[in-house]
Amino acid sequence: MKKIVCALLAGGAGFAAVTGAFAHALLDHAVPGVGSTVQSSPRELEISFTQNIVASFSGATLTTADGAALAAGKGVVDPSNPSALRVPIGHALKPGTYVVNWHVVSVDTHHTSGSYKFTVAP
Amino acid sequence: MDDVTDGNSTEILAVLLLTRGMHFASVFVLFGSALYWLVMPDNFPRARRATDQLLRMAAPTAAISGVGWLCAIVANMAGGLSAVIEPETLSLFFFQTQFGPVAALRVALLAGCVVAALWSGRGRLWLIANLALGALLLVDQAWLGHAAEGGAGLKGALMIGVYCIHVFAAAAWLGGLPPLLFTLRDARESGEAKARRLTIDVLLRFSVMGAVGVALIVVSGIGNGAFRVGSSFAILLKADYGDVLFVKAALVAAMLGLAACNRFIALPRLRLAPADAQQTARLHVSVAIELVLGLGVLAAASVLGITLPPQ
Numbered sequence: 001m002k003k004i005v006c007a008l009l010a011g012g013a014g015f016a017a018v019t020g021a022f023a024h025a026l027l028d029h030a031v032p033g034v035g036s037t038v039q040s041s042p043r044e045l046e047i048s049f050t051q052n053i054v055a056s057f058s059g060a061t062l063t064t065a066d067g068a069a070l071a072a073g074k075g076v077v078d079p080s081n082p083s084a085l086r087v088p089i090g091h092a093l094k095p096g097t098y099v100v101n102w103h104v105v106s107v108d109t110h111h112t113s114g115s116y117k118f119t120v121a122p
Numbered sequence: 123m124d125d126v127t128d129g130n131s132t133e134i135l136a137v138l139l140l141t142r143g144m145h146f147a148s149v150f151v152l153f154g155s156a157l158y159w160l161v162m163p164d165n166f167p168r169a170r171r172a173t174d175q176l177l178r179m180a181a182p183t184a185a186i187s188g189v190g191w192l193c194a195i196v197a198n199m200a201g202g203l204s205a206v207i208e209p210e211t212l213s214l215f216f217f218q219t220q221f222g223p224v225a226a227l228r229v230a231l232l233a234g235c236v237v238a239a240l241w242s243g244r245g246r247l248w249l250i251a252n253l254a255l256g257a258l259l260l261v262d263q264a265w266l267g268h269a270a271e272g273g274a275g276l277k278g279a280l281m282i283g284v285y286c287i288h289v290f291a292a293a294a295w296l297g298g299l300p301p302l303l304f305t306l307r308d309a310r311e312s313g314e315a316k317a318r319r320l321t322i323d324v325l326l327r328f329s330v331m332g333a334v335g336v337a338l339i340v341v342s343g344i345g346n347g348a349f350r351v352g353s354s355f356a357i358l359l360k361a362d363y364g365d366v367l368f369v370k371a372a373l374v375a376a377m378l379g380l381a382a383c384n385r386f387i388a389l390p391r392l393r394l395a396p397a398d399a400q401q402t403a404r405l406h407v408s409v410a411i412e413l414v415l416g417l418g419v420l421a422a423a424s425v426l427g428i429t430l431p432p433q
Contacts, residue, residue, distance in 0.1 A: 056218040057199045105199045108267050109221060 025049035025083070025106035032118040039121050041093040044086055045072075047102055052082040057105035060087045065097040065117070082107075095122040134197050135428050141190035143424035147417065148184035151176060152235070153256030153290070154297015156249045162305075162327060165320045169304035174244050176300055177252050181239035184259065185232040192225055195266070224265040231259050256297075260289045267427075284345035291338035294331060296416040299409060302328055306406040321402065322393055329385045336378065363429045370422035373415050380412045 073088035
């Protein structure tokens, strides 16, 4: 029943019923990858989202696994790919696990945030 | 690990929910109620006066809730309500984002709402002003929502166009219900044969508007859905988002059912029956229920607007 009603709705019986769907920038993929292990320290973080993002309200921070903040540059939106945030790291990361905390605003004004880990191999 | 949240505090979500719902309801009234009296014969002076009062309340409500909604959007982006009074944040919002100019235009339109409420006239020009303000606010909103995602190309223009058709049709239908209720009240209290004939005329005209509106809502809804999820509608059923969508769908289905009953059962009875206040009273109650359901749909739309969609 739920499927039938929602299919009808998707057919347009509701006021802007489905217009909110996916209207948020969600993490699509990242370099270094989510949960991945890399052999050497990355020079920057590249975080791609499912929607174009707004540079002035988007950014990311980097911490160690136990929460110690690390210096990182200001995130910029890639001009050739407005759904990607690039954050220069500016220094070599020691082997270990790191947490990326990101927050973005999509071009349709929605705010999302999240985090993921990656590891630099010894 | 890949944790995602909508990044909002409970307070900001509450403000977003409240202001967005109030704003949409009042803008729908501005557009739909003004359109009603531009289309219908002006044979019910009491109903018209009641609509004028409603419009004079809706305009400042739209202005206040609209400013509140913009503040909530800024707070949502910046991560706190205090950001709303930070000049730097406001400068970023209005001058460093693609939706800044749209938001600035919206502020000007909201100021126009205040002027409309204070305007001493109540003729067609005043109705047209209310209609235009409602229409512009509905169009402007497209660039503050998902329809902006399409960009500047043909797809973006199509998304904006389809969105506008959708909200215009919805606002004409839902916003037309209060003046229809006022009209039915007049007819019910008058009880005269002439009033009954005029009521039937109004109902027939409204049913034509409603039929066109529903058709446009369906077609534009299909377009909206296709832009959003392609053929994967099943994904919409997941999580809390799907639950709210289901409630909203059920409310819309109930509204459509009531509208169909009014058009195809109640109206023919009214035309055939002798002057009978009972028939008008039933229609009155039915339209009132339709309006309440419509407010429920708007509330559900507001909840959807702050709910993280399924991933």
